[in-house]
Amino acid sequence: MADTPGTLVTTRPAPDAGFRVQPHNIEAEQALLGAIMINNEAYNRVADFLLAEHFYEPVHSRIFEVCARLISQGQLADPVTLRMWFDEDPALREVEGARYLRDLAIAAETIVNAQDYARLIHDLALKRGLIAIGEEIVTTAFDPETAEGAAQQVEQAEQRLYALAQEGVADGGFREFPAVLSTTIGLVESAFRQSGQITGVPTLLTDLDEKLGGLQASDLVILAGRPSMGKTALAITIGANAATCKAMGAAGKDSKTEKFGVGVFSLEMSAEQLAMRLLSGEADIGSDDLRRGKLKDDDFHRVVAASQRLAARPLFIDDTPALSIAALRTRARRLKRRHGIGLIVVDYLQLLRGTSRQSEGSRVQEIGEITQGLKAIAKELNVPVLALSQLSRAVEQREDKRPQLSDLRESGSIEQDADVVMFVYRDEYYMERAEPKQRPEENADRFRERYEAWAKRFEESRGMADVIIAKQRNGPIGNVRMAFQGSRGRFVNAETHPYDVY
Incomplete structure (x- = not known):
């Protein structure tokens, strides 16, 4: 192995006739790691989307992982503090771990391009993930003994592709408030033009x-x-x-x-x-x-x-x-x-x-x-x-x-x-099952009084339902009365008389 970071012999297989090496860029990985070691702020610029497993070279993945651990603990990550981690690391022993770390830092000139290097590394990692998923799809589809049908294989492939797309997403992050405010004003204008309705x-x-x-x-x-x-x-x-x-x-x-x-x-x-x-x-x-x-x-x-x-x-x-x-x-x-x-x-x-x-x-x-x-x-x-x-x-x-x-x-x-929590409640359901029966010790007048009270409440609840808005992040809570047409399996506005369909 050579003494400079640019000539690190990768532990991945070298290309030869008939063999395709997966997409990678060792120089970009070295440049990013060097930038992080000369200024730990470079890590903060890429940490929201770049992960250790996105590095192609396992040695670089280990270095990035330790840098991330130290920086997240508020400690300095440079060739001196990293030396104790890598002096005995088998992957770095042949290149004299401490010397390789120092050479990485010396070769790095600036952190200005750190995000560009990181996005390139991230993009190449996604391509390698696509290759792995594609190979597995082909292998599974060719296998006559696989238990999954074609539809299940398609669904599993889609799930893996979605998981790959979400892994260390490079989009997102903070948005400047004026831009957010402009979008919000657009929503208010839209609501105003719709007369404050829906x-x-x-x-x-x-x-x-x-x-x-x-x-x-x-x-x-x-x-x-x-x-x-x-x-x-x-x-x-x-x-x-x-x-x-x-x-x-x-x-x-x-x-x-x-x-x-x-x-x-x-x-x-x-x-x-x-x-x-x-x-x-x-x-x-x-x-x-x-x-x-x-x-x-x-x-x-x-x-x-x-x-x-x-x-x-x-x-x-x-x-x-x-x-x-x-x-x-x-x-x-x-x-x-x-x-x-x-x-x-x-x-x-x-x-x-x-x-x-x-x-x-x-x-x-x-x-x-x-x-x-x-x-x-x-x-x-x-x-x-x-x-x-x-x-x-x-x-x-x-x-x-x-x-x-x-x-x-x-x-x-x-x-x-939940942003909104609503409950459906039909008093009729419970009233129908609570029809009073005359008790042995109860006289006829008392029973009639109880029965009439029940009948009145049952009649008021018949065909009606309450939708209780118990939580709404951006609006009022309260009760909404509507009609329930049970035989039709539908709800309608409260002013619609429900009895003609019961």
Whole structure:
């Protein structure tokens, strides 16, 4: 080995006829390490995206790793302080570790180009990652004994590509406040031109839109409730309604001809079951009658017309069960890229699976990973994510059954990561099961009084529901009253009389 850093003999194989060396640049690695040792500020300029494993030469990876450790502890990283780490390092012993470190520092002239060197190293590392993934894809596809089908192999490849793209992302970081402020003023202007009304994805549920201003881009919206409260019905009502609306431009008028695309991940119900609910609501025919085929001639014409209207909406349903958060992210990104969707609905988050090793065996950590993943999807794709969630049984133990934030099941991370938390509550559900019976010791007048009080409350709650906005980062909380048409599986504005469809 030579005595200068520029002639370090790499531990990687040298090229020969018929052999292709993976992309790398030893000189750029040496220049960056030298810059870091003569001025540790160079490390701070590249630390947010460059990792030790991005270096091609293992010796350089070790040096960068130790530099990072020392600098993060507030210590100086230079040839003198690094000497104790590398005098006995087998990888550097042949080049006299301390001398090689000193030569690296001497050869470096400035830290001005440190970021350029680091981005080059990062880019070459991504190319090597692409090569590794490509080779594995080819090997797996050729293997006749592999257990995975072609579709699974494609999904795994997409997950690995996404993970590679996220590893040490070189974008991001601080933005100057004037630029951020300019973007914010644009949003305010857009809202002003729309008369202060809907600035997000409309739900067409008037009072809900009034409270939320529509579902806002990059927001994680949690819709929670106990079983039979109508969570799925409300979610698909919102999704179907949103798919009828057109995207609004900064001038407050249609800037695009396409409607809001809606992607629905249904982990509980099949796509056909969801379609049946949507068809029932659109045709204004009970879902039970549709399922049993109890239709009149006029009903059938309504079904055909309703199906044509629904077919024109940009709705996409994925009913794959037990989907992982990584797979959901991959499919959402693909859907956004192909169809430009404006809303994602997930029914429901407890049926998703985590993917990290840290979450294995811990349901709380797994739910935390899932909610963080859903929020990341919302921010990355710049669309609202409406995720349904179950509530704990603690609700049933209370006299007042109206849900609270503390009832969110399994993890406080749901409340923490969400931008909006809403609960669906139907008093009718509980009142129907609380019909009073006359007690043996109770006289008729007392029983009649109790029964009439129950009947009055039941009548007031019949066909009605409350959507309780318990958390909203950028807006008011409160209660929204709306009508629930149970046989049609849909929610409508409160002024719509519900009894004609019960």
